[in-house]
Amino acid sequence: xxxxxxxxxxxxxxxxxxxxALRSSLYAVPVGEQQEAEPATxxxxxxxxxxxxxxxxxxWARKMTDRVPTGWLISGAGAILxxxxxxxxxxxDVPKPKPAELHAGEHFIGSELxxxxxxxxxxxEVKGAGVTPDVGEKTVVVVLDVTNEYTAxxxxxxxxxxxxxxxxxxxxxxxxVNRVVDxxxxxxxxxxVPTRVRIAWTVAGEAVSPGDEIRIMLPDSTRFxxxxxxxxxxxxxxxxxxxxxxxxxxxxxxxxxAP
Amino acid sequence: MTIPPPPVPSSPAAVPVAPATxxxxxxxxxxPWALSVxxxxxxxxxxxxxxxxDAPYESFVSSTTVGExxxxxxxxxxxxEVHAARSVSxxxxxxxxxxxxxxxxxxxxxxxxxxxxxxxxDLRLGDRTYSATERGDTAKSMVLVTGVPRHGSIxxxxxxxxxxxxxxxxxATEYDTSADGVIEVSVDLDDVPMQNEVELxxxxxxx
Numbered sequence: 001x002x003x004x005x006x007x008x009x010x011x012x013x014x015x016x017x018x019x020x021a022l023r024s025s026l027y028a029v030p031v032g033e034q035q036e037a038e039p040a041t042x043x044x045x046x047x048x049x050x051x052x053x054x055x056x057x058x059x060w061a062r063k064m065t066d067r068v069p070t071g072w073l074i075s076g077a078g079a080i081l082x083x084x085x086x087x088x089x090x091x092x093d094v095p096k097p098k099p100a101e102l103h104a105g106e107h108f109i110g111s112e113l114x115x116x117x118x119x120x121x122x123x124x125e126v127k128g129a130g131v132t133p134d135v136g137e138k139t140v141v142v143v144l145d146v147t148n149e150y151t152a153x154x155x156x157x158x159x160x161x162x163x164x165x166x167x168x169x170x171x172x173x174x175x176x177v178n179r180v181v182d183x184x185x186x187x188x189x190x191x192x193v194p195t196r197v198r199i200a201w202t203v204a205g206e207a208v209s210p211g212d213e214i215r216i217m218l219p220d221s222t223r224f225x226x227x228x229x230x231x232x233x234x235x236x237x238x239x240x241x242x243x244x245x246x247x248x249x250x251x252x253x254x255x256x257x258a259p
Numbered sequence: 260m261t262i263p264p265p266p267v268p269s270s271p272a273a274v275p276v277a278p279a280t281x282x283x284x285x286x287x288x289x290x291p292w293a294l295s296v297x298x299x300x301x302x303x304x305x306x307x308x309x310x311x312x313d314a315p316y317e318s319f320v321s322s323t324t325v326g327e328x329x330x331x332x333x334x335x336x337x338x339x340e341v342h343a344a345r346s347v348s349x350x351x352x353x354x355x356x357x358x359x360x361x362x363x364x365x366x367x368x369x370x371x372x373x374x375x376x377x378x379x380x381d382l383r384l385g386d387r388t389y390s391a392t393e394r395g396d397t398a399k400s401m402v403l404v405t406g407v408p409r410h411g412s413i414x415x416x417x418x419x420x421x422x423x424x425x426x427x428x429x430x431a432t433e434y435d436t437s438a439d440g441v442i443e444v445s446v447d448l449d450d451v452p453m454q455n456e457v458e459l460x461x462x463x464x465x466x
Contacts, residue, residue: 046284152388182355184394191387192418193357231316231437 099217100242110220110241111160112150113189117216117244118143118196122208123251128183129200130176136205140167141251142216143180145196148189150223152233156186156197160235164219165199168243170208172201210250215243316437323444331440333375334403336430337365338444339410343422344457347414353395360415360448361457362391362428365408365465366401375403379431379441382415384448385424392416398462403432408465422448 085091102108107116119142125132126139133139146162148154156177157163166172177186180196189195208214220241224234323329328337342361348354360382368375380391380399391399391413398411428444429436 151386153390179394182353182394184353187393188390190389190392190416192421193416194418228312231313 099220099240102242102244104244104246106244108218108242108244109149110218111164111235111238112148112223113154113161114145114147114149115165115218116145117218117246118145119249120214120216120246121249121251122210122212126200126251128178129198130178130185131174131200131202133174133202137173137202138205138208139251140170140172140201140203140208140214140248142199142246143196144199145194146189147194148191150233151191153188153190156189158235160219160221160238161189162186162197162199164221164238166217167201167203168215168217170203170214172203174200174202176200208248210248212248213245214248215245218242218244318431318436318439318441321440321442323442325444325446329442329444330369331431331442333369333371334377334430334432334440334442335367335369335408336442336444337408338428338446339363339365341446341451342457343448343451343453344455345453346456347395347459348456349395349397349459350461351396355394355416358417358419358422359457360417360422360426360451361412361459362415363410363412363460364398364430365410366398366403366430367408367465368403368405368432370405372403372405375405375432377401377403377430377432378434379429379436380413381429382417383427383429384417384421389415389417395459396462397459401462409462410460410465411462412459414459422451422453424448 100108102117104117104119107114109115121141123139123141126141129139129141131139142165144162144165154161157175162177163175176199178184178198178200179186180198186195186197217240219238221235221238224236226232226234319331321329321331323336323338325338325341328335340363342363344359344361346354346356347359347361362380366377377398377400382389382391391397392415393399394416395414397413398409399413401409401411403409424447426446426448428446429441430444431439431441433439
């Protein structure tokens with residue numbers, strides 16, 4: 001009961017269902033006592049003037065908008081759209097840029113990496129290649145000069161970096177990347193530091209033989225900087241950037257170092 | 260659509276315009292404009308003092324210099340020496356030519372040894388960031404011990420001619436240093452003499 005007593009009077013009366021008339025001036029003003037006191041207060045006259053001027057404004061705005069040649073504008077915009085579409089070659093697909101066709105020693109810049117194939121060779125088990133072929137398999141070794149042109153280290157084995165390099169038309173199994181200079185496994189490419197790496201794949205024995213010409217696909221991609229919901233840098237839309245045609249040398253025997 | 264004809268305006272004579280009323284009317288009209296201007300100005304001011312979008316991810320930086328100890332969350336680092344070198348070796352099998360910055364340091368965990376390792380060892384030079392080389396036997400990703408500093412060296416492989424100007428070494432116990440503590444050590448590379456060969460300190464207890 002104590003809690004109910006602390007409620008405001010209007011509330012407690014509503015709860016208890018007492019039929020009190022709402023006396024507060026907040027809720028009801030007795031009609032006919034104040035409104036009809038004076039017929040033309042300044043406020044009422046003011047409102048009338050304002051209503052009149054608003055109506056004049058509305059009429060003027062409508063007259064003006066009626067003068068706008070909407071039909072002509074729509075037709076004109078459509079004509080401009082069609083004409084500009086036709087001028088830029090119509091609705092036909094834009095021809096995609098073809099991957100460059102390169103040879104050994106030529107540089108290709110893709111995925112913000114400067115890549116240049118030095119040589120390619122095929123052998124059985126190649127010491128220092130990092131991969132061991134199964135029975136009936138061969139090792140293809142590609143020597144590549146690479147420089148990271150981005151401002152931060154890049155991982156070597158990602159699809160947008162050296163992990164995206166493929167032998168065109170040849171199925172590869174195992175894969176490894178080492179530095180030529182000391183044989184250490186390459187994990188990161190530091191910015192602007194030129195590095196010569198040895199990329200090795202194992203392939204089916206009949207797929208390649210010395211003297212063959214192979215095409216090495218170098219990847220290209222587009223950098224995306226995450227913002228608002230994402231963070232960091234991503235390279236997306238990984239696509240063939242260049243094909244490098246190289247003749248496969250022969251790596252003579254197991255004991256020989258890779259080139 | 261038709262527009263209702265405008266109501267006939269009451270004659271001006273019927274409305275006595277007192278100067279007090281017009282002033283009040285002017286105030287009543289001006290107040291929303293003034294308030295709007297104030298609000299727009301306030302919004303502009305708010306944008307000026309607002310931090311940028313990635314501010315919640317910024318690292319908590321403890322800055323120090325070579326020879327001075329710095330602490331951050333679960334990591335204390337003292338860079339004892341910085342060398343510039345034309346070639347570097349780990350005293351065992353590995354040796355490499357190039358342009359190298361070798362950093363000798365002591366590092367320890369502060370409260371928790373579990374999984375504590377020196378994950379981030381970076382060098383910021385100009386607008387580039389380099390990570391410590393994974394080549395050779397270095398203290399990269401060194402395991403940390405709580406309260407007992409371990410000593411080791413890391414090496415940065417840099418492009419030729421890069422060893423100049425101010426640089427910052429960055430140490431942290433996580434790979435992702437966002438919203439976490441990092442130790443930054445400033446180094447002026449112009450003050451670091453170039454040596455022909457530098458041997459990395461073996462990883463061990465600090466002395």
